[in-house]
Amino acid sequence: MAVxxxxxxxxxxxxxxxxxAPGQDRSAPDLRVDLPEAQTSSEMRWNPLLRDYAVVAGHxxxxxxxxxxxxxxxxxxxxxxxxxxxxxxxxxxxFENRFPSFSRSxxxxxxxxxxxxxxxxPAAGLCEVVCFTSxxxxxxxxxxxxxxxxxxxAWADRTAELAAIESVEYVFCFENRxxxxxxxxxxxxGQIYGYPFVPPRFFKEGQALQHHLERTGRCLQCDLVKAExxxxxxxxxxxxxWVAYVPFAARWPYEVRLAPRxxxxxxxxxxxxxxxxxxxxxxxxxxxxxxxxxxxxPYIAGWxxxxxxxxxxxxxxxxxxxxxxxxxxxxxxxxxxxxxxxxGAGVWINxxxxxxxxxxxxxxxxxxxx
Amino acid sequence: MAVxxxxxxxxxxxxxxxxxAPGQDRSAPDLRVDLPEAQTSSEMRWNPLLRDYAVVAGHxxxxxxxxxxxxxxxxxxxxxxxxxxxxxxxxxxxFENRFPSFSRSxxxxxxxxxxxxxxxxPAAGLCEVVCFTSxxxxxxxxxxxxxxxxxxxAWADRTAELAAIESVEYVFCFENRxxxxxxxxxxxxGQIYGYPFVPPRFFKEGQALQHHLERTGRCLQCDLVKAExxxxxxxxxxxxxWVAYVPFAARWPYEVRLAPRxxxxxxxxxxxxxxxxxxxxxxxxxxxxxxxxxxxxPYIAGWxxxxxxxxxxxxxxxxxxxxxxxxxxxxxxxxxxxxxxxxGAGVWINxxxxxxxxxxxxxxxxxxxx
Numbered sequence: 001m002a003v004x005x006x007x008x009x010x011x012x013x014x015x016x017x018x019x020x021a022p023g024q025d026r027s028a029p030d031l032r033v034d035l036p037e038a039q040t041s042s043e044m045r046w047n048p049l050l051r052d053y054a055v056v057a058g059h060x061x062x063x064x065x066x067x068x069x070x071x072x073x074x075x076x077x078x079x080x081x082x083x084x085x086x087x088x089x090x091x092x093x094x095f096e097n098r099f100p101s102f103s104r105s106x107x108x109x110x111x112x113x114x115x116x117x118x119x120x121x122p123a124a125g126l127c128e129v130v131c132f133t134s135x136x137x138x139x140x141x142x143x144x145x146x147x148x149x150x151x152x153x154a155w156a157d158r159t160a161e162l163a164a165i166e167s168v169e170y171v172f173c174f175e176n177r178x179x180x181x182x183x184x185x186x187x188x189x190g191q192i193y194g195y196p197f198v199p200p201r202f203f204k205e206g207q208a209l210q211h212h213l214e215r216t217g218r219c220l221q222c223d224l225v226k227a228e229x230x231x232x233x234x235x236x237x238x239x240x241x242w243v244a245y246v247p248f249a250a251r252w253p254y255e256v257r258l259a260p261r262x263x264x265x266x267x268x269x270x271x272x273x274x275x276x277x278x279x280x281x282x283x284x285x286x287x288x289x290x291x292x293x294x295x296x297x298p299y300i301a302g303w304x305x306x307x308x309x310x311x312x313x314x315x316x317x318x319x320x321x322x323x324x325x326x327x328x329x330x331x332x333x334x335x336x337x338x339x340x341x342x343x344g345a346g347v348w349i350n351x352x353x354x355x356x357x358x359x360x361x362x363x364x365x366x367x368x369x370x
Numbered sequence: 371m372a373v374x375x376x377x378x379x380x381x382x383x384x385x386x387x388x389x390x391a392p393g394q395d396r397s398a399p400d401l402r403v404d405l406p407e408a409q410t411s412s413e414m415r416w417n418p419l420l421r422d423y424a425v426v427a428g429h430x431x432x433x434x435x436x437x438x439x440x441x442x443x444x445x446x447x448x449x450x451x452x453x454x455x456x457x458x459x460x461x462x463x464x465f466e467n468r469f470p471s472f473s474r475s476x477x478x479x480x481x482x483x484x485x486x487x488x489x490x491x492p493a494a495g496l497c498e499v500v501c502f503t504s505x506x507x508x509x510x511x512x513x514x515x516x517x518x519x520x521x522x523x524a525w526a527d528r529t530a531e532l533a534a535i536e537s538v539e540y541v542f543c544f545e546n547r548x549x550x551x552x553x554x555x556x557x558x559x560g561q562i563y564g565y566p567f568v569p570p571r572f573f574k575e576g577q578a579l580q581h582h583l584e585r586t587g588r589c590l591q592c593d594l595v596k597a598e599x600x601x602x603x604x605x606x607x608x609x610x611x612w613v614a615y616v617p618f619a620a621r622w623p624y625e626v627r628l629a630p631r632x633x634x635x636x637x638x639x640x641x642x643x644x645x646x647x648x649x650x651x652x653x654x655x656x657x658x659x660x661x662x663x664x665x666x667x668p669y670i671a672g673w674x675x676x677x678x679x680x681x682x683x684x685x686x687x688x689x690x691x692x693x694x695x696x697x698x699x700x701x702x703x704x705x706x707x708x709x710x711x712x713x714g715a716g717v718w719i720n721x722x723x724x725x726x727x728x729x730x731x732x733x734x735x736x737x738x739x740x
Binding site: 045046047048049050051052053054055056057058101117118120170172174175176181182183191193195199200201202204205207208209212220221223224227231247248249250251300302324326335336337338339340341343344345346347348349350351352353354356 | 415416417418419420421422423424425426427428471487488490540542544545546551552553561563565569570571572574575577578579582590591593594597601617618619620621670672694696705706707708709710711713714715716717718719720721722723724726
């Protein structure tokens with residue numbers, strides 16, 4: 001459903017154009033001939049008290065920070081602004097991040113260490129940037145469904161390709177939107193992280209899905225979709241293939257889980273009908289979020305896919321794909337901050353009842369005509 | 371070491387004055403005779419996918435939000451501003467939060483529910499506010515050690531008293547400082563949460579401590595203190611009874627763990643010499659944080675104590691007390707935001723190497739003359 005053209009940027013990084021139809025010329029070379037290869041030294045360090053990794057990426061301290069609009073590095077290249085994207089226009093483009101949190105080249109600079117309690121090694125994953133449109137000022141929810149369909153193709157393709165890399169244990173496609181959550185580039189874009197370990201939230205989720213499957217013979221996410229549809233009050237939108245609901249135990253003021261009705265482990269497993277429906281469903285969820293307040297709503301959106309491999313669910317039969325979309329905005333002008341309880345203890349206090357959040361999201365969707 | 375006077379506020383909430391010496395008159399009554407009893411309906415809801423609780427506290431949406439200084443509710447009462455503290459002056463005062471995230475009275479309004487996958491109940495814990503000084507403009511690190519000693523007495527006393535409440539499973543003493551992390555009242559104060567469950571971070575930490583004890587016969591935190599002292603590069607400050615270090619796998623740009631050399635489970639277990647030393651050590655750590663940047667550093671500080679009781683470590687022999695102090699500020703004017711990787715996947719990316727963070731904190735401490 002999408003045509004891919006591959007090129008290399010001047011410093012050797014890979015770039016992939018995804019187009020909805022063949023016939024585009026994507027051969028323009030990167031004219032930044034002097035672009036030096038960025039030095040990366042990402043390290044993962046084991047925390048024995050919490051039994052998880054923290055990643056130290058000191059080189060990222062100097063990354064690009066809120067450039068003026070005329071110098072956006074994600075816009076197409078033109079005279080006077082040679083950007084990360086050599087072409088004069090594009091639909092969807094993916095490229096390796098110049099300031100990555102994870103980098104396979106870290107293996108060359110970061111040593112392994114294993115004298116307990118100090119255990120660390122190179123964070124030899126991969127970080128890619130996904131630009132959803134060449135238009136600097138069109139937010140994701142204003143894209144046409146056909147474009148979102150191409151984004152979905154890109155996500156699925158990147159997921160499959162990154163999963164084939166030996167050092168990658170988890171592929172996470174996500175989007176951060178809004179200065180309020182620290183987004184330093186306003187061009188509509190997302191990111192794809194190929195983690196060299198299974199992130200702790202997904203490790204825990206995998207254990208819960210596996211445990212439920214063993215105990216009941218059923219999928220917990222399938223059970224949740226059914227229970228939410230039966231109860232109805234937290235449903236934001238239902239369609240033939242997808243259900244969007246505010247979880248019963250939502251952490252965030254406005255939080256939606258978007259799950260396919262069919263039990264599939266990841267984005268590449270979705271069929272054409274599910275992808276078409278997803279384009280509309282995902283747009284509807286983002287439209288609902290953006291209709292909550294007068295100003296654009298800051299949000300984080302991410303895909304929970306099955307780990308690439310691993311001990312908990314090696315055959316990937318227990319996992320059920322879902323997207324999670326949430327905002328830190330709790331009311332006009334007021335943000336939900338992660339303070340002592342959340343950041344210190346790991347306990348989220350939510351001021352908005354999930355049932356009220358769902359009602360407001362449904363109302364925002366009705367107002368938008370969606 | 372501290373004298374306590376108990377009173378009741380006009381709406382029935384408890385208030386405790388802690389003074390360094392007897393002889394203070396703390397009998398002033400709350401003159402806000404019409405203060406209505408606040409309605410609370412805190413609910414804890416089980417998330418079966420992550421196997422933890424989220425707390426829904428809808429009544430908090432309307433809590434006091436950045437009042438003008440003349441109307442600070444934490445200053446001593448005076449004509450024209452009858453505050454939460456009836457006395458005309460105080461040293462340290464603790465009182466029940468009027469807008470609590472947890473409340474024992476929730477048991478009267480929130481029903482239990484247990485039709486899986488929907489499991490929930492009243493969040494019947496307790497939330498208290500600790501004011502460190504009556505002076506609105508004196509930050510914690512500028513308090514004299516004698517005052518901090520009284521704060522420590524208050525923390526220890528509250529810990530013991532809250533732990534005796536049947537529905538409380540964990541006592542967490544913490545402080546949020548700075549508008550950048552969402553603090554809505556600028557008067558120097560902290561909070562104490564009596565959680566009706568063990569928070570997930572501390573549940574995980576308890577498991578790790580218990581596991582290490584069973585496997586090696588030693589305490590993991592004792593091992594960490596020894597290893598950090600041996601290696602030296604991440605030490606911020608050592609004293610007779612306490613060691614402050616940046617953890618090898620720190621999550622935050624600047625993060626310090628302050629642990630007693632002696633293996634004790636909680637604040638009430640500290641002896642007088644350890645409390646005296648803690649007053650100076652804790653002040654030194656906060657002074658170092660505040661010396662990092664030109665402006666006051668926003669920070670979160672919290673005490674990791676043994677759970678009150680529980681299955682993992684019922685005799686409380688595995689736990690080792692520690693304070694955690696960290697800031698979200700990564701450089702002047704730049705904050706560390708929790709975006710897709712942190713909030714979505716649970717993986718922290720730290721732009722500041724822990725060894726560099728420790729060096730800068732040591733330098734800030736030297737500059738302060740500490």
